[in-house]
Amino acid sequence: MNSHENSTSETSRQAVRADERPDLRSVHVHEDVARTGRCGNVHLATGRTCILPERHHGSCDFVGPDDANGLTE
C-alpha cells in the first residue's frame, strides 16, 4: 500500500547554493588572504587584493601583491 514512499528526491538538493551571491560573480577571492580573516576579494582588472577585515564596511581597499603576500607568510 505505501510503496510510493520509497521514491526520494534527494538528488536535486545540492544544485542550489544559498551562499552564492550574484554581485560577487565577477569577484575572485584570494583563499590564502581570506583564511587569515581578511576580505580577500581580488579586483580582476588589476589583480590587487582587498586586505580589509572580513565583512568590512564600505568598499574594498585593494592592495598590490607584495602587501597581500605579506599577510600569508
Ligand SMILES: [Zn+2]
Ligand atoms: Zn574587501
